[in-house]
Each structure stands twice: as structure tokens, then as C-alpha cells.
Amino acid sequence: MPQRTLLFVLFDGVQSLDVTGPLEVFGGAEQHTPGTYRIHTASLDGGPVRTSSGLTLVPDGALDGAPRPHTLLVPGGHGTRDPDPRLTGWLRTHGPDAPRLVSVCTGAILLAAAGLLDGRRATTHWAYCDRLARDHPAVTVDPEPIYVRDGHIATSAGVTAGVDLALALVEEDLDRDVALAVARHLVVFLRRPGNQAQFSAQLAAQTARREPLREIQRWITEHPAGDLSVESLAARARLSPRHFARAFREETGTTPGRYVDRVRLEHARRLLEDTGDGVGEVSRASGYGTPEAMRRAFVKALGTAPAEYRRRFRPAPTRSPAPIP
CATH class of the missing domain: 1.10.10.60 (Homeodomain-like)
Incomplete structure (x- = not known):
């Protein structure tokens, strides 16, 4: 089974759980089945970033020097309110090369700003669906599901939905047994269906x-x-x-x-x-x-x-x- 490289994009104002939730899922799968995933984090200049909650994250390096990923994961957070044009430019250039493109929460806004969601169905945190639809009319925004798959692109709703999506991807990459083991370790549901509503x-x-x-x-x-x-x-x-x-x-x-x-x-x-x-x-x-x-x-x-x-x-x-x- 080939090893998949996962690249997590970091930026100032990122939501820490959008990063650490999926990272713990993929990291748990790597512990269960060594050689499955290679996880890499990167910011624009390789320097530390401050999350929306004040936590500082230190990336592995700069985006321009990062390994070419199989899965490019873009988290959300306050930093997506006024996206850095350097970041959206990098995504516009390198996003199409990723075999799998994933966003968590308002990370979908960054993908849309880079033109990567045009003509596709997507979702994001319920509070930002109207903004995503208004600012990017070429995107078909579905405010209901916790995550949406459209070809090689997957977008998810707020925070914990990123964990659900990551578990679904682990199940797809490996098998349900590994995904279940990770879910049990993290004490979360194995898999909420992607079409489950964001709200009960x-x-x-x-x-x-x-x-x-x-x-x-x-x-x-x-x-x-x-x-x-x-x-x-x-x-x-x-x-x-x-x-x-x-x-x-x-x-x-x-x-x-x-x-x-x-x-x-x-x-x-x-x-x-x-x-x-x-x-x-x-x-x-x-x-x-x-x-x-x-x-x-x-x-x-x-x-x-x-x-x-x-x-x-x-x-x-x-x-x-x-x-x-």
C-alpha cells in the first residue's frame, strides 16, 4: 500500500481544532498501520502561526518547500475572513495538482477564493454558507450536510465535521477496521453519514x-x-x-x-x-x-x-x- 503524504496548510487566525482534529485521526491511522500516512504542516513563510484561540502552532516548514501532497488539507478560522492573497495564490497554483483536496469549516472560503470550487457542490460552517454563496456564485453551496464530496474535492462543516470527514477518508484509504480503531481511541462516532444535517x-x-x-x-x-x-x-x-x-x-x-x-x-x-x-x-x-x-x-x-x-x-x-x- 503506497504511503500518502498529507499537507496541512497553516495561517494566522486558523482554528486549532480544524487542524488538530483531522491530524489526530490521520496520525492515529498511521500509528495503527505504520507507513500509511506522512503528515506535513506548512505556513506561507515557514514561521509559527497564532490560532484564533491564541495557541501558537509551529509548522514543519514553508509551503513552497513542502512535499507534493496526495491530500492537501485547508482548515478554517478567523484568518479566512480576509484571505491573504499570497495564500489564495499558492492554493490556486498548487491546489489543482493534489489528487485529493480537503477543506474543514471555513477553509472552503479559501478554496473558493482560489477558484477551486467553481462548478462544484460544497459546504462550510452553517454561519458562513450565505457568505460563500454570495461571494462565489459559481459554487453550489449546500448548507445542510456535515460534509460534501464532489469528485476529488471534499468540504466539511464546522470543527468536529472535519473529524467525521477524516474518518471517512481513512476508511476509504485503508478499511473500516482502522477507522473504527481510531474512532474508539478518540472516543467519537466511527462515521456520521456525510448527508447528516449540521444541526439536530x-x-x-x-x-x-x-x-x-x-x-x-x-x-x-x-x-x-x-x-x-x-x-x-x-x-x-x-x-x-x-x-x-x-x-x-x-x-x-x-x-x-x-x-x-x-x-x-x-x-x-x-x-x-x-x-x-x-x-x-x-x-x-x-x-x-x-x-x-x-x-x-x-x-x-x-x-x-x-x-x-x-x-x-x-x-x-x-x-x-x-x-x-
């Missing part, structure tokens, strides 16, 4: 200000198979159905029905990904009642049926991995 239902909606409504949000999440009609939820909040529906929308930014739909879909996806429960059992546990009702919800929201979703996103069972040395 609870985070996507605003948290209600009043305790009765916050309690209703918690109740919905904990009881997706329960009676979650407006009338039932209103009675639990001790409000009239009309008052409850109006107050819920004002405080959360969505209607009770849409919130329930998203919680149930999220719950069903998690069961399909993480368990061997049958589609009928998943549909009942998630509050759909019947497989057909769940199928309609999946097709409407995701464009795929539950059984096909499971085939695409639930890994096949494998043997237990060897521990990381």
Missing part, C-alpha cells in the same frame, strides 16, 4: 424561552412514538391549542408539526444507521406507525426510501479491530 432537530430550532415550552421540546425528543398532536402537547403545556401553537412558533421559529416531523425523521435515521431493527419496528418506535408512512416521510425529506437509506449509510459488520499501539 433540537439545535436547528431555537430553544424556547419559557420553561413549559422547553419542557415540551424535551418531551418530543424523548417520546417520538407518543401522541405528539398539537392538542396533546398543548394540554401538557397547560395552554389552549391555539395559544400553544402560536407561542411555540414564536419562540422556536418553527411550528409544532414541523418540529415533530424533524425529530421523528432524525430518530428513524439513527435507528436505521445504528441498529438491526426491522423497518416496521423502526417506524413504530419513531412514531410513524406504519412502514408506508415512514417511507413517505423519507422520500419527501431525503429522496430515498428507508431500506435504501440503510443500505447506503449503515456499515456492514466487521471483525473487531486491533487496538492502536
Whole structure:
């Protein structure tokens, strides 16, 4: 198996976790399977950089003297707000030569500024998707997924999504056993599917200000198979159905029905990904009642049926991995 050289681009204002998260994943894979990855870090002039949190990172050298990478990884951070033209120029020149080009968080802004995302689908941190789309109309920005693959280019959402993407790349380069060993060592999920939303239902909606409504949000999440009609939820909040529906929308930014739909879909996806429960059992546990009702919800929201979703996103069972040395 050929050794892959990974080049991490460093710059002032970089987000430290955008660098160290993926680096720990690839470094863990190298420890598990020596000779797999050669990791190199570089800044424009080879000097230390100060991260957005104040941490100083010392690179291995300058970008111009760095080894030609198989994977060029560009992290994000405050330093992408006003990109250094020398950095975007370097990326414009050398980025196309990399067999695999990866960005974490707002690193996608640097790739876009270098013209490397034109005509491609990409994502970034949810708070910067509008900016990316506005400033770079040639890029198709998808604000939903935690990471997006378009050919040899992969872009990811904020911070921890870089770890998910790195684990997916390790699984692709080596195998699932190595990726699982690294994930267990770092105590993270092996693989959140790339199309998983950046926000859970609870985070996507605003948290209600009043305790009765916050309690209703918690109740919905904990009881997706329960009676979650407006009338039932209103009675639990001790409000009239009309008052409850109006107050819920004002405080959360969505209607009770849409919130329930998203919680149930999220719950069903998690069961399909993480368990061997049958589609009928998943549909009942998630509050759909019947497989057909769940199928309609999946097709409407995701464009795929539950059984096909499971085939695409639930890994096949494998043997237990060897521990990381």
C-alpha cells in the first residue's frame, strides 16, 4: 500500500481544532498501520502561526518547500475572513495538482477564493454558507450536510465535521477496521453519514424561552412514538391549542408539526444507521406507525426510501479491530 503524504496548510487566525482534529485521526491511522500516512504542516513563510484561540502552532516548514501532497488539507478560522492573497495564490497554483483536496469549516472560503470550487457542490460552517454563496456564485453551496464530496474535492462543516470527514477518508484509504480503531481511541462516532444535517432537530430550532415550552421540546425528543398532536402537547403545556401553537412558533421559529416531523425523521435515521431493527419496528418506535408512512416521510425529506437509506449509510459488520499501539 503506497504511503500518502498529507499537507496541512497553516495561517494566522486558523482554528486549532480544524487542524488538530483531522491530524489526530490521520496520525492515529498511521500509528495503527505504520507507513500509511506522512503528515506535513506548512505556513506561507515557514514561521509559527497564532490560532484564533491564541495557541501558537509551529509548522514543519514553508509551503513552497513542502512535499507534493496526495491530500492537501485547508482548515478554517478567523484568518479566512480576509484571505491573504499570497495564500489564495499558492492554493490556486498548487491546489489543482493534489489528487485529493480537503477543506474543514471555513477553509472552503479559501478554496473558493482560489477558484477551486467553481462548478462544484460544497459546504462550510452553517454561519458562513450565505457568505460563500454570495461571494462565489459559481459554487453550489449546500448548507445542510456535515460534509460534501464532489469528485476529488471534499468540504466539511464546522470543527468536529472535519473529524467525521477524516474518518471517512481513512476508511476509504485503508478499511473500516482502522477507522473504527481510531474512532474508539478518540472516543467519537466511527462515521456520521456525510448527508447528516449540521444541526439536530433540537439545535436547528431555537430553544424556547419559557420553561413549559422547553419542557415540551424535551418531551418530543424523548417520546417520538407518543401522541405528539398539537392538542396533546398543548394540554401538557397547560395552554389552549391555539395559544400553544402560536407561542411555540414564536419562540422556536418553527411550528409544532414541523418540529415533530424533524425529530421523528432524525430518530428513524439513527435507528436505521445504528441498529438491526426491522423497518416496521423502526417506524413504530419513531412514531410513524406504519412502514408506508415512514417511507413517505423519507422520500419527501431525503429522496430515498428507508431500506435504501440503510443500505447506503449503515456499515456492514466487521471483525473487531486491533487496538492502536
